[in-house]
Amino acid sequence: MSNADLQQLLDKQAIEEVLIDYCRCLDEMALDDLAALFTDDCAVSYGPGPALESQGRADLAKSLQRMWRWSRTSHHLANARIWLDGDQARAVSYVEAWHERPDGSSATIWGQYRDRLVRQAGTWLIAERRMEMNGSDAGFTVNIYPLDRRPPPDGWTAPDIDHPPQGEK
Amino acid sequence: MSNADLQQLLDKQAIEEVLIDYCRCLDEMALDDLAALFTDDCAVSYGPGPALESQGRADLAKSLQRMWRWSRTSHHLANARIWLDGDQARAVSYVEAWHERPDGSSATIWGQYRDRLVRQAGTWLIAERRMEMNGSDAGFTVNIYPLDRRPPPDGWTAPDIDHPPQGEK
Amino acid sequence: MSNADLQQLLDKQAIEEVLIDYCRCLDEMALDDLAALFTDDCAVSYGPGPALESQGRADLAKSLQRMWRWSRTSHHLANARIWLDGDQARAVSYVEAWHERPDGSSATIWGQYRDRLVRQAGTWLIAERRMEMNGSDAGFTVNIYPLDRRPPPDGWTAPDIDHPPQGEK
Numbered sequence: 351m352s353n354a355d356l357q358q359l360l361d362k363q364a365i366e367e368v369l370i371d372y373c374r375c376l377d378e379m380a381l382d383d384l385a386a387l388f389t390d391d392c393a394v395s396y397g398p399g400p401a402l403e404s405q406g407r408a409d410l411a412k413s414l415q416r417m418w419r420w421s422r423t424s425h426h427l428a429n430a431r432i433w434l435d436g437d438q439a440r441a442v443s444y445v446e447a448w449h450e451r452p453d454g455s456s457a458t459i460w461g462q463y464r465d466r467l468v469r470q471a472g473t474w475l476i477a478e479r480r481m482e483m484n485g486s487d488a489g490f491t492v493n494i495y496p497l498d499r500r501p502p503p504d505g506w507t508a509p510d511i512d513h514p515p516q517g518e519k
Numbered sequence: 520m521s522n523a524d525l526q527q528l529l530d531k532q533a534i535e536e537v538l539i540d541y542c543r544c545l546d547e548m549a550l551d552d553l554a555a556l557f558t559d560d561c562a563v564s565y566g567p568g569p570a571l572e573s574q575g576r577a578d579l580a581k582s583l584q585r586m587w588r589w590s591r592t593s594h595h596l597a598n599a600r601i602w603l604d605g606d607q608a609r610a611v612s613y614v615e616a617w618h619e620r621p622d623g624s625s626a627t628i629w630g631q632y633r634d635r636l637v638r639q640a641g642t643w644l645i646a647e648r649r650m651e652m653n654g655s656d657a658g659f660t661v662n663i664y665p666l667d668r669r670p671p672p673d674g675w676t677a678p679d680i681d682h683p684p685q686g687e688k
Numbered sequence: 689m690s691n692a693d694l695q696q697l698l699d700k701q702a703i704e705e706v707l708i709d710y711c712r713c714l715d716e717m718a719l720d721d722l723a724a725l726f727t728d729d730c731a732v733s734y735g736p737g738p739a740l741e742s743q744g745r746a747d748l749a750k751s752l753q754r755m756w757r758w759s760r761t762s763h764h765l766a767n768a769r770i771w772l773d774g775d776q777a778r779a780v781s782y783v784e785a786w787h788e789r790p791d792g793s794s795a796t797i798w799g800q801y802r803d804r805l806v807r808q809a810g811t812w813l814i815a816e817r818r819m820e821m822n823g824s825d826a827g828f829t830v831n832i833y834p835l836d837r838r839p840p841p842d843g844w845t846a847p848d849i850d851h852p853p854q855g856e857k
Contacts, residue, residue, distance in 0.1 A: 355694060355698055356524060356525060356528075356694060359528055359694075359697055359698070359701065360524055360528070362701070363528065363531070367600065370598045370599075370600050371600070373597075373598050373613070374598060374600065374611070377653060377666070377668070378666070378667065378668055378669060379668055379669040379670075379671075380669060401678060401680045402680070415671065415672075415675060416677070416678045416680060418671040418675060418677070419677035419678070419681070422653050422654045422668065423653065424613065424615075424629035424653035424654060425598075426595070426597035426598065426613050426615055426629070426764070427597050427598050428597060428711075428764035428765050428766060429708045429711050429712060429763075429764065429765050430708075431705065431708050431709070431712065442712070444711075444762065444764050446615070446762075446764055446784070448629050448653070448654065450654050454657075456654075456656070460762035460764070460786050484715060484760055484761065484762035484786070485760045485762060485786065485788050485794075487794070488792075491681050492680060492681060497715070497716070498716065499715070499716055499717055499760065500716060500717040500718060501717075501756075502717075502753065502756040503753075506753060506756060508754070508756070508757035509739060509754045509757070511739045511740070511754060511830060512757075512829050512830060525693060525694060525697075528697055529693055529697070532697065532700070536769065539767045539768070539769050540769070542766075542767050542782075543767060543769065543780070546822060546835070546837070547835070547836065547837055547838060548837055548838040548839075548840075549838060570847060570849045571849070584840065584841075584844060585846070585847045585849060587840040587844060587846070588846035588847070588850070591822050591823040591837065592822065593782065593784075593798035593822035593823060594767075595764070595766035595767065595782050595784055595798070596766050596767050597766060615784070617798050617822070617823065619823050623826075625823075625825070660850050661849060661850060
């Protein structure tokens with residue numbers, strides 16, 4: 351046990367707080383506070399195409415103004431996993447993001463943030479963020495990157511287990 | 520690095536465990552265990568009106584008996600953010616709460632707990648809790664406080680990105 | 689404050705990372721990596737019956753091939769609560785698991801993992817896992833163990849609060 355052990359706990363905590371603050375700022379549409387969580391020259395991509403990509407803090411804050419087309423959002427982080435390397439870090443976290451339109455209809459996605467962070471003047475900041483998606487309900491049609499998933503082996507067949515056993519509910 | 524760094528990690532961990540235990544106790548309807556997570560003179564408000572407010576542990580446990588009108592619930596915490604100040608702390612956490620009625624219909628909300636905690640005899644307890652809501656599906660009609668969200672600037676118009684690009688799924 | 693305080697923080701962090709890695713490996717169908725999170729003689733049960741139980745790493749990896757019958761899944765952990773006892777630990781965590789079928793239909797469950805972990809050669813591994821379920825939407829029909837929930841006291845009646853107050857939305 352050492353100071354290094356304590357330091358990595360502190361670093362992971364600080365990084366997890368950055369990931370959380372992103373969600374809170376986005377749901378409150380506090381876009382300047384949100385942009386301050388990123389490096390000045392950050393590269394952020396939610397999917398292919400200029401509408402979903404941004405370069406730098408100011409561009410990111412401007413691009414995320416698109417979230418006002420929703421009347422409400424709620425971004426719930428999970429599974430935050432962080433790998434430290436001195437003043438650099440990688441993080442993968444899950445997000446369930448619920449969105450509501452002015453007409454009351456909604457869209458939910460189950461996605462992931464894949465981040466590179468750097469420590470600048472003692473503060474952890476997101477330098478690169480790429481969003482990928484496990485899936486969504488039918489209400490969501492934005493073209494976010496799909497997540498990689500391994501295919502079944504040749505000859506695999508699905509077992510028959512999607513119903514309750516005989517005599518039980 | 521210092522003892523103070525370690526202490527704040529321990530305090531945040533202890534507080535997060537209180538927030539988690541609230542969810543578990545509520546889903547198991549272990550209301551006495553739940554009430555023991557609060558101070559004796561706690562003030563808890565899920566929304567305006569006497570049915571959603573309570574004062575003190577005993578009143579809280581009695582008020583939360585209302586949750587038995589659901590046949591099942593599942594409260595999933597996320598985004599727990601804690602600010603320490605000696606023996607006081609503030610916390611904001613997100614919750615996705617799924618509820619099922621005896622008839623099989625369900626209601627899901629995406630909300631937030633806004634808490635003030637105090638350390639009493641070495642144990643962190645919730646002294647004040649206010650629940651706010653980002654939103655819900657149509658099944659949920661309880662009048663929980665809405666969350667503040669900043670409005671768009673004058674002249675903002677929605678970009679046209681809610682459909683897949685030409686030629687892609 | 690002591691080395692023991694720091695050690696329990698490190699142990700809880702290491703265990704939470706195991707719980708998270710399980711979710712990521714399952715969603716990516718990296719079943720060999722997933723099995724490596726368990727002891728060689730692990731006992732895993734998602735519900736009654738041989739299709740939902742497995743003994744040992746190899747059997748677990750083989751059994752979880754059943755997840756390929758879904759085209760996509762996303763397992764979001766929450767409420768991880770860990771109790772340490774030397775080289776042993778217990779953990780209870782929540783999971784929201786979203787599943788999508790090749791036909792585009794989906795199934796979501798709100799469940800819990802109840803685990804016993806052991807430290808072997810410095811690495812925390814899951815020795816026993818039992819899954820329980822708070823509930824699911826109508827799309828999910830696998831027979832997972834139900835979670836215990838206390839019944840209301842005799843004479844309890846439901847309050848009338850599931851509608852907005854007069855004059856408010």
